[in-house]
Amino acid sequence: MATIEVLCPKCSSAVYRHGKAASGEARYRCRGCHHCFQLNYRYEANRPGVAERIIDMAMNGSGVRDTGRVLKISPTTVVRHLKNSTQRR
Structure with a gap:
């Protein structure tokens, strides 16, 4: 069985599974910074970097x-x- 090592996109620490999203995709949470994320998003606006492109x-x-x-x-x-x-800046 193949395993995929998942690291936090913000701080590169270890993560753990944190349930499932409404779309059925697995969610992950960082042990260090507690950032929640998914590996694959169905909607384009949720993908990393889209807010900066907008x-x-x-x-x-x-x-x-x-x-x-x-x-x-x-x-x-x-x-x-x-x-x-x-509001963010």
Whole structure:
């Protein structure tokens, strides 16, 4: 039987299984920083790096609908990420 060693994407520590997502995919939780994540996401907006791409595209003049079309996500999700990005910085 093949095993896959899973490490935390944030701090590279060991992880443990932390149940299942609604889509049926396994969830993992880091022992060090307690970050929860999945290996595979079904929706494109949940994948790592998408939030940064949304902000970059907005700064370069792309509209909400254009950003959603290029990244294959909902325009509503694009607006939500842009509204919340001001709170994080």
